Amino acid sequence: MTTLDGWRASAPVGAAAGRLWSVDWLGVEPWGAALYGNPCRECGFDWSLTPAEAVRWVAGWGARLAAATAAADGTERRVDGGWSVSEYASHVGDNLRQWAERLQSARLAQQIQVAGYDPDALAVARGYATLPLAVAVWSSELAATTWVEVLTSALDEDVSLRHPTRGLQRAADVARNNCHDAFHHLWDVEQILVTSSSARVSAERPFYSRHADAYDLLITDPVEPWVDAVHDRLVLAGRPSASVLDAGCGTGRHAAALGAKGHRVDLADASPELLARASARCPASRALLVDLCTMRLPAEYDAVTCRGVLNDMITDAEREAAVAALAGCLRPGGLLFLDVREADASRSRADGGTRLVVAELTGTKQPTGNAELRFHTRTTWERGLLRVEERYELWRDGRVEQESSYDFTMRPWSRDELFELLRRHGLRHVDITAGVGRRTADRLLVVAR
Numbered sequence: 001m002t003t004l005d006g007w008r009a010s011a012p013v014g015a016a017a018g019r020l021w022s023v024d025w026l027g028v029e030p031w032g033a034a035l036y037g038n039p040c041r042e043c044g045f046d047w048s049l050t051p052a053e054a055v056r057w058v059a060g061w062g063a064r065l066a067a068a069t070a071a072a073d074g075t076e077r078r079v080d081g082g083w084s085v086s087e088y089a090s091h092v093g094d095n096l097r098q099w100a101e102r103l104q105s106a107r108l109a110q111q112i113q114v115a116g117y118d119p120d121a122l123a124v125a126r127g128y129a130t131l132p133l134a135v136a137v138w139s140s141e142l143a144a145t146t147w148v149e150v151l152t153s154a155l156d157e158d159v160s161l162r163h164p165t166r167g168l169q170r171a172a173d174v175a176r177n178n179c180h181d182a183f184h185h186l187w188d189v190e191q192i193l194v195t196s197s198s199a200r201v202s203a204e205r206p207f208y209s210r211h212a213d214a215y216d217l218l219i220t221d222p223v224e225p226w227v228d229a230v231h232d233r234l235v236l237a238g239r240p241s242a243s244v245l246d247a248g249c250g251t252g253r254h255a256a257a258l259g260a261k262g263h264r265v266d267l268a269d270a271s272p273e274l275l276a277r278a279s280a281r282c283p284a285s286r287a288l289l290v291d292l293c294t295m296r297l298p299a300e301y302d303a304v305t306c307r308g309v310l311n312d313m314i315t316d317a318e319r320e321a322a323v324a325a326l327a328g329c330l331r332p333g334g335l336l337f338l339d340v341r342e343a344d345a346s347r348s349r350a351d352g353g354t355r356l357v358v359a360e361l362t363g364t365k366q367p368t369g370n371a372e373l374r375f376h377t378r379t380t381w382e383r384g385l386l387r388v389e390e391r392y393e394l395w396r397d398g399r400v401e402q403e404s405s406y407d408f409t410m411r412p413w414s415r416d417e418l419f420e421l422l423r424r425h426g427l428r429h430v431d432i433t434a435g436v437g438r439r440t441a442d443r444l445l446v447v448a449r
């Protein structure tokens with residue numbers, strides 16, 4: 001247990017999600033960056049954000065927390081223990097509340113000396129563990145709203161506090177430190193709720209996280225064939241304006257096009273970065289940061305679409321869990337639309353050759369300049385699995401600025417496996433035909449009800 005003020009250590013899991021903010025190092029106290037790394041070794045928080053950016057981020061805290069926990073019940077925690085989702089939500093609220101009170105003490109009563117507190121002891125005293133998630137989220141958002149109001153004034157007045165271990169704390173330092181606390185614990189919540197290995201890949205794979213801005217530049221196959229196929233079937237089924245869950249929505253390209261045809265589409269994905277893009281593209285849609293293998297939603301949707309996703313589930317248990325979850329969201333008679341890789345055709349495409357695609361990023365990354373992402377992939381076949389090796393090179397003004405690599409595995413589907421699994425989960429009518437709108441002939445379109 002750590003007693004660092006307002007901070008609770010978490011188990012280090014996986015790579016940090018890259019986020020970019022503008023650089024302003026003037027007058028920044030080094031405490032947080034020195035302790036957690038810059039960017040933070042776990043959550044990827046960039047300490048060079050400005051106080052105003054920190055305040056803006058915290059202003060969106062309630063919405064972020066609500067989206068991240070929409071499909072949770074609050075009791076989920078890491079397998080090795082630690083705080084639950086609901087306890088993290090309460091902690092962030094109390095930390096923001098506590099610091100807002102400290103700044104108000106300086107502003108309203110000239111009391112600048114603050115005392116440290118033990119967040120674990122506070123959790124017990126306040127009974128975080130018994131607070132329902134909806135109440136923890138409500139209370140946390142309320143605290144964030146007050147904090148934003150207080151910080152805005154304290155920054156204007158350049159209020160300073162004196163902390164027993166950190167020394168002088170200007171309002172600007174409080175803004176960054178508190179923003180990191182919230183940012184990091186949102187990351188904890190996301191990590192807890194994203195548990196299967198496919199969901200872990202979604203959260204870690206650079207193409208879905210640090211380089212998510214390249215996704216729409218590189219995936220440019222037309223959306224219409226898939227969207228038309230789904231729409232036509234829904235019209236035939238008497239649902240011209242259906243409620244649809246796009247499971248594994250990516251950046252929301254297909255969800256937006258289905259929305260434009262009059263359907264009401266909810267978004268679900270395990271990659272926070274891709275989901276944020278989908279949400280920006282479909283602002284009226286509910287966005288669920290979920291692991292499709294553990295998702296539990298009411299059986300209310302007229303249709304569930306799941307395109308290019310189920311290949312990422314490689315164990316039998318994950319495939320079973322994902323299909324059960326998708327089937328479980330459908331109202332009686334609802335339609336499930338899948339696009340998956342077919343095993344034999346995938347095997348012949350996995351020739352071990354390296355492919356290079358390039359995304360022009362100029363204007364999409366900070367600092368700007370002539371930037372491009374060179375994305376090398378090599379795919380091989382091994383006993384029913386596609387092994388994918390990826391290498392990313394971020395070039396700026398003619399030289400490599402960042403290089404990383406990532407390997408993962410996919411498992412294509414046979415028709416027999418699809419028939420069997422779908423039937424086992426109550427989908428009696430299963431149609432399997434050639435994929436639609438794909439540039440290669442290794443995909444299947446599955447429509448089941």
Ligand SMILES: C[S@@+](CC[C@H](N)C(=O)[O-])C[C@H]1O[C@@H](n2cnc3c(N)ncnc32)[C@H](O)[C@@H]1O
Nearest residue numbers: 198199202248249250269270271291292307308
């Ligand atoms: C190849 S992309 C396809 C995105 C989109 N459907 C499309 O066709 O453009 C696969 C998507 O599935 C998501 N995904 C994979 N496994 C997942 C899981 N277990 N839970 C939620 N999303 C998952 C990834 O994050 C990613 O957005």
